Amino acid sequence: MRIPTVKTRWIGVNVSFWLGAVLVAIVPPADAQPPAEIEATAAFQPLIERADRAGLRVHASRHLVLVTDRPPRDGDGLDMLPPIFDEAFTVWCRHYGLDPADHAEWQALGCLVVDRDRFRAAGLLPDAVPDFTHGYCWFHRFWLADQSNPDYRRHLLLHEGVHAFTTTLLKLDTPTWYTEGIAEFLATHRLAATAPRFHQTPIPAAANDVEQLGRIETIARLRTAGETPSIDAVFRLRPTRHGTITSYAAAWAVVTFLTSHPRYAAAFATTERGPLDAGFTGRLTSRPDWDMAAVHRDFDAFTADLDYGYEFDRMAIDWSPGKPLPTNANAGDQVSLAVRPERGWQNSGWRLRTGQQYRLRASGRCIVGTAGGPESPTVLESEADGISIDWYRGRPIGRLLAAQWDATPAGGNRPTFSLLGDGPAITFTAITDGPLFLRINLQPGDRPTAHKSLAVSLALVPDG
Numbered sequence: 001m002r003i004p005t006v007k008t009r010w011i012g013v014n015v016s017f018w019l020g021a022v023l024v025a026i027v028p029p030a031d032a033q034p035p036a037e038i039e040a041t042a043a044f045q046p047l048i049e050r051a052d053r054a055g056l057r058v059h060a061s062r063h064l065v066l067v068t069d070r071p072p073r074d075g076d077g078l079d080m081l082p083p084i085f086d087e088a089f090t091v092w093c094r095h096y097g098l099d100p101a102d103h104a105e106w107q108a109l110g111c112l113v114v115d116r117d118r119f120r121a122a123g124l125l126p127d128a129v130p131d132f133t134h135g136y137c138w139f140h141r142f143w144l145a146d147q148s149n150p151d152y153r154r155h156l157l158l159h160e161g162v163h164a165f166t167t168t169l170l171k172l173d174t175p176t177w178y179t180e181g182i183a184e185f186l187a188t189h190r191l192a193a194t195a196p197r198f199h200q201t202p203i204p205a206a207a208n209d210v211e212q213l214g215r216i217e218t219i220a221r222l223r224t225a226g227e228t229p230s231i232d233a234v235f236r237l238r239p240t241r242h243g244t245i246t247s248y249a250a251a252w253a254v255v256t257f258l259t260s261h262p263r264y265a266a267a268f269a270t271t272e273r274g275p276l277d278a279g280f281t282g283r284l285t286s287r288p289d290w291d292m293a294a295v296h297r298d299f300d301a302f303t304a305d306l307d308y309g310y311e312f313d314r315m316a317i318d319w320s321p322g323k324p325l326p327t328n329a330n331a332g333d334q335v336s337l338a339v340r341p342e343r344g345w346q347n348s349g350w351r352l353r354t355g356q357q358y359r360l361r362a363s364g365r366c367i368v369g370t371a372g373g374p375e376s377p378t379v380l381e382s383e384a385d386g387i388s389i390d391w392y393r394g395r396p397i398g399r400l401l402a403a404q405w406d407a408t409p410a411g412g413n414r415p416t417f418s419l420l421g422d423g424p425a426i427t428f429t430a431i432t433d434g435p436l437f438l439r440i441n442l443q444p445g446d447r448p449t450a451h452k453s454l455a456v457s458l459a460l461v462p463d464g
Contacts, residue, residue: 054122181255309445352430
């Protein structure tokens with residue numbers, strides 16, 4: 001968590017907001033100077049000498065000096081954190097279009113803290129640093145509380161490292177959603193067995209890549225509770241002394257969405273190359289190519305389907321209105337289409353009428369994955385009924401799903417896809433004037449290996 005520029009005064013207030021009660025910062029002027037107790041430059045040698053005198057461990061690389069009082073333990077991996085930080089630094093530079101060679105001398109000093117009093121006694125935790133829960137960054141220096149899980153410890157170190165990077169090299173002073181969201185986005189990674197070990201994975205392929213991070217699980221809990229935030233709500237996030245899991249997850253989701261969605265990635269990247277100041281959100285949302293209604297809809301669809309292995313190119317939705325079914329469909333004629341398992345919701349191209357009944361039939365088989373080890377894999381084929389070898393979101397994988405986009409769901413929840421039916425034979429009533437969407441039930445991470453298609457026919461049910 002980065003608290004802006006000077007030691008701040010905090011007041012507790014109760015705010016009815018999807019994050020619950022928050023602590024609102026009294027933010028000082030952006031040009032205020034840091035207190036003398038915290039150096040704003042990377043003059044670290046005196047601090048390293050203090051650490052040595054206090055018996056603290058010091059691990060260093062080109063871009064990070066890491067000081068800790070954590071007792072040495074076999075396999076704790078602390079000595080590998082600075083080299084991994086260096087690899088991440090290169091990725092961060094490329095994200096912002098910087099040449100890492102131009103910043104070869106840049107360095108941060110991080111303190112991994114078990115006993116805060118020991119760091120205070122060593123002169124390495126100034127009184128100006130507020131009582132942080134997880135981490136705190138001030139220019140080139142940051143502090144983080146030790147974590148029991150090495151993956152989350154590494155993530156937290158990189159999160160604070162992003163704050164140090166953006167604050168010093170880019171003079172970042174953006175709204176909270178971007179400040180915290182970009183730190184989460186650039187810190188989320190998996191660790192490879194060989195160099196380069198740092199692999200940025202904005203949406204991890206598997207839960208064990210980011211053990212205990214919990215961002216995707218948090219969005220899922222909000223979705224289940226009917227509390228998923230709109231993108232506007234995330235834009236309105238305010239700086240807090242102690243960030244919440246929901247606020248970090250929401251900020252991460254928005255930055256990941258805007259950075260990766262094919263409709264918004266170019267505009268967002270252009271905005272990121274401009275001033276990273278308090279006007280950042282306004283400049284983004286006032287662009288002539290920014291369609292707020294479309295952004296809302298795409299973000300709602302993203303949070304509704306977000307899971308490990310989600311790929312935007314596969315899951316991006318065609319929202320075109322579709323054509324009305326041919327008039328002679330009333331006589332029992334039908335239209336045909338194909339549904340592919342490697343893609344998310346697919347627009348049928350046909351527009352339904354509210355209250356009208358329709359009949360859908362599906363045939364054929366598609367490949368939905370493999371079972372067994374890599375030496376003797378078994379190909380999994382599925383008809384529209386699905387196969388019960390595995391289930392996803394309460395239904396067998398491979399099962400055909402039919403839905404429409406519900407812009408005004410009951411209970412005031414965020415817009416989402418409303419399921420009309422599932423399986424090979426569906427008779428349903430349209431809930432809105434709009435296209436029919438179809439997809440095959442699969443976890444997003446399994447879609448890249450799926451292929452072939454189901455054949456689907458759609459017809460009006462004659463009146464009477």
